[in-house]
Amino acid sequence: MTAPHDDDDCERMTPSRRAVLGAAGALFAWSFVPTFAYAAAGSRDPRFLLVILRGALDGLSAVPPIGDPDYAGLREGIALAKDGPEAALPLDGFFYLHPAMPNLARLYRQGQATIVHAAATGYRERSHFDGQDVLESGQPGAGMTRSGWLNRLIANLPAGEGVSRKGILGVGVVPPLVVRGDAPVLGWAPPRMARAGSDLTMRLADLYGQRDPALARALAEAMETEGLAQRRGMAGERKGGGGPDSADGMRRIAEGAAGLVGADDGPRIAALAFEGWDTHANEGGAKGRLANLLGGLDGAFAAFEQGLAPVWKDTVVMVATEFGRTAAVNGTTGTDHGTGTVAFLVGGGVKGGRVVADWPGLKPEQLYQNRDLKPTTDIRAVAKGVVSELFGLSGPVLAEKVFPETGGLKPVPGLVV
Amino acid sequence: MAGAGELTAGAVALQRFGLGPKPGQGEAFRAQIRERLLAEIAAGGVAQPEGVPFSGTVEIGKALFAFEDHEKREREARRIAAVTPAQDGQQGMQMAEAEPQAQPAGQQSQTAPAKPPNEPALPYRTYREEVKARVDLALAAETGFGERLVMFWSNHFCVGATKSNIGRIMAGAYEREAIRPHVFGRFEDMLIAAESHPAMLDFLDNRQSVGPNSPAGRRRGRGLNENLAREIMELHTLGVSGGYAQADVTNLARIITGWTVVGREGVLGFPGSFAFNAGLHEPGVTSLLGRSYDQPGRAQGVAALTDLARHPATAQFIATKLARHFVADVPPRALVDKLAGLFRQSGGDLPSVYRALIEDDTAWRAPATKIRSPQEFLLASYRALGRKPDFGQIIGPVGVMGQPFWQPSGPNGYADSNAAWASAEGLKTRVDVAAGWGRQAAGSVADPRVLADDILGPLLSPETKQAVARAESKPQALALLLMSPEFQRR
Numbered sequence: 009m010t011a012p013h014d015d016d017d018c019e020r021m022t023p024s025r026r027a028v029l030g031a032a033g034a035l036f037a038w039s040f041v042p043t044f045a046y047a048a049a050g051s052r053d054p055r056f057l058l059v060i061l062r063g064a065l066d067g068l069s070a071v072p073p074i075g076d077p078d079y080a081g082l083r084e085g086i087a088l089a090k091d092g093p094e095a096a097l098p099l100d101g102f103f104y105l106h107p108a109m110p111n112l113a114r115l116y117r118q119g120q121a122t123i124v125h126a127a128a129t130g131y132r133e134r135s136h137f138d139g140q141d142v143l144e145s146g147q148p149g150a151g152m153t154r155s156g157w158l159n160r161l162i163a164n165l166p167a168g169e170g171v172s173r174k175g176i177l178g179v180g181v182v183p184p185l186v187v188r189g190d191a192p193v194l195g196w197a198p199p200r201m202a203r204a205g206s207d208l209t210m211r212l213a214d215l216y217g218q219r220d221p222a223l224a225r226a227l228a229e230a231m232e233t234e235g236l237a238q239r240r241g242m243a244g245e246r247k248g249g250g251g252p253d254s255a256d257g258m259r260r261i262a263e264g265a266a267g268l269v270g271a272d273d274g275p276r277i278a279a280l281a282f283e284g285w286d287t288h289a290n291e292g293g294a295k296g297r298l299a300n301l302l303g304g305l306d307g308a309f310a311a312f313e314q315g316l317a318p319v320w321k322d323t324v325v326m327v328a329t330e331f332g333r334t335a336a337v338n339g340t341t342g343t344d345h346g347t348g349t350v351a352f353l354v355g356g357g358v359k360g361g362r363v364v365a366d367w368p369g370l371k372p373e374q375l376y377q378n379r380d381l382k383p384t385t386d387i388r389a390v391a392k393g394v395v396s397e398l399f400g401l402s403g404p405v406l407a408e409k410v411f412p413e414t415g416g417l418k419p420v421p422g423l424v425v
Numbered sequence: 426m427a428g429a430g431e432l433t434a435g436a437v438a439l440q441r442f443g444l445g446p447k448p449g450q451g452e453a454f455r456a457q458i459r460e461r462l463l464a465e466i467a468a469g470g471v472a473q474p475e476g477v478p479f480s481g482t483v484e485i486g487k488a489l490f491a492f493e494d495h496e497k498r499e500r501e502a503r504r505i506a507a508v509t510p511a512q513d514g515q516q517g518m519q520m521a522e523a524e525p526q527a528q529p530a531g532q533q534s535q536t537a538p539a540k541p542p543n544e545p546a547l548p549y550r551t552y553r554e555e556v557k558a559r560v561d562l563a564l565a566a567e568t569g570f571g572e573r574l575v576m577f578w579s580n581h582f583c584v585g586a587t588k589s590n591i592g593r594i595m596a597g598a599y600e601r602e603a604i605r606p607h608v609f610g611r612f613e614d615m616l617i618a619a620e621s622h623p624a625m626l627d628f629l630d631n632r633q634s635v636g637p638n639s640p641a642g643r644r645r646g647r648g649l650n651e652n653l654a655r656e657i658m659e660l661h662t663l664g665v666s667g668g669y670a671q672a673d674v675t676n677l678a679r680i681i682t683g684w685t686v687v688g689r690e691g692v693l694g695f696p697g698s699f700a701f702n703a704g705l706h707e708p709g710v711t712s713l714l715g716r717s718y719d720q721p722g723r724a725q726g727v728a729a730l731t732d733l734a735r736h737p738a739t740a741q742f743i744a745t746k747l748a749r750h751f752v753a754d755v756p757p758r759a760l761v762d763k764l765a766g767l768f769r770q771s772g773g774d775l776p777s778v779y780r781a782l783i784e785d786d787t788a789w790r791a792p793a794t795k796i797r798s799p800q801e802f803l804l805a806s807y808r809a810l811g812r813k814p815d816f817g818q819i820i821g822p823v824g825v826m827g828q829p830f831w832q833p834s835g836p837n838g839y840a841d842s843n844a845a846w847a848s849a850e851g852l853k854t855r856v857d858v859a860a861g862w863g864r865q866a867a868g869s870v871a872d873p874r875v876l877a878d879d880i881l882g883p884l885l886s887p888e889t890k891q892a893v894a895r896a897e898s899k900p901q902a903l904a905l906l907l908m909s910p911e912f913q914r915r
Binding site: 062063134135154178180181182185194196197201202203207209211212218222223226229230231233234252253286289338339344 | 845
């Protein structure tokens, strides 16, 4: 845990925060050598789940910098307080956690959650859809590829490697871009309809095999996940319930993903998406629209922890969003599209209990374009740090194949136990 | 007489530009489908759904406010009743608080299993009737070309039926009022109709946006919400790389302040309808994309939208989306340029653009690669099976397949690519849905083999023909037909 500091000047960062950031940036000039990562990959059977929050999460509400003297003024009407009946949950004395996230606060205290603040991808415009494209494709810009970085990650693991053989799980009827690509993709969504008989599916597989290779491949992948879900006893789950923008839906999606990723013969990597974070109006403070969503995400953390219990020590859940929201509240008690925001790392595999942030401050001249929280940590550097240590990919492969053109962006080290 | 190649192209075109044939219709249409489509364009206009509960926004606004007032009184009464017995006070409060939390009306039966399911609330009931009327119209249409265009534009200018009561109750009326009248008209008219519709002003928050220097802004300290302004440029006109900057977004937000929805008091017009409220409008001259707009009031926004509609980037953006929707995920460049050129030259006259699309040989002869969207799949299947679904049979399948009516997860609408719809989980869900449709229709379809010939005609491959013929049952044969590559792709 970092010591409290009440200054908006990043020159006076706490030592631990400086060390984490320095390693990612200028302090250590040597290139990243993941020798330990290969050793780690050999000794553990890691699980990695990426949760995408679509709509742009307001990082200043999720993890409010209440210690920053400019925070309360910018957030008039939705600001969170460090005391009172709806107090935010303390993290390091400077940053607090939204009161709707007690599970995350507990995991943080247990050293199983790290919060990265003032983070963003390299994208600096404010379109949701381009922002998500950049976050998921791992490319320097939008519209450059139809494959996602998790798929290319699997495709670039050594041949025959268990992780790549087991494929990648994309949760949802429409799989997120981050999993799409040449490597095998397994699909799963919370069951909402009676399943067709296997005889019909076999006949279709045969027909597609003769007529339509793309449909044949998709159906084969679907059948594989179906088999896995049945072996995990997931076939008879209740149907219906809320979608991925409700607390109920988030929990069910998390439970399902945990069930599949936790299986011995299941995929080791999964991506899922929660929706509804575009809080332009009536965002709410300790209660309200965003609080409900954050409570849903918090419930998903609990579901991951429970469903993945036997492998939790080797699990990292990463939560990221396409960009943040304006530092100031807009004219309708909400926030418009912004830039810097938070990312979460949660799991027994996380070296947690820390807020990783090179805090830029919230004074007008410290904001990006006088408007948004300035990003000081690249989410890709965080992702590179996590997956290099979990799966042992080399720096060049990460910088060329997984996150192209990021040779100058060093993986953040020391994020994984 | 049309040759074999013409017949195949005609069979693809029936699926590519329309909603697929109905029994007995295919053979007659295939040879002359191009002429039919061109005649539809020349005639212009699309029908309006029948049997909807409210004629339009004005009636809906009145009913919605009455409904909300009634709900409020009921909640208040329940709260008081719950608080009165002292020992139950705590629990009663919690229940009263939990009630207003937008429980999707379709799930009410789950919360109260002991009682018969309640009639859903007015907004959902209206949504249900609107969806049903829209589907009935699409099933009745001859080729379905006009209805496909309605679906395309409704998705381009999408609103969401889950955000609010207004959104849910007005989603259907929005399509009827802002989209259908302009599908065979001019783009700028559709643009202005869409951006000034209460459903859009609610969906993208502009009804709450206030000019900081307007009378209301100065008095109440409220300000801009730039959500609608950004999406107008990014999603409705120029496209994300259309050359605008953050300052343009903020300035367009200023220009359209005052475009709002009349409140329940009805000060500026009928409650729930569109109004320009000068008291919310940011005064003064504002520039957008290097041009100054000094018009007073609403005219400023109309002028800005008109210029956006005529911008060359808009022509390119719309042409690309149209070609991608009808022809291929990566549409032929020459076709896109041709459509964009016509869009510019004709001042956004949509029939001119459609005509060029239908007459273009690359659009006509491109291989059928695109997988039908879930809504297209539903409509094509019910047309092919000659059946009419009830509301539950509509909303269930399109919901599980990821494309419920008027409920996209964001203002960019539903995806329009194979990567989105032909995924492993998506395909598996389609198989489940098709199995259900096969069971439903087994009693009414005489012979699946005859139906396969009828619906697919020259597209029917020997492999599919054989799979249908060898199916173990009639339901399975129908499911195989609906899931065949020839039926899925267009």
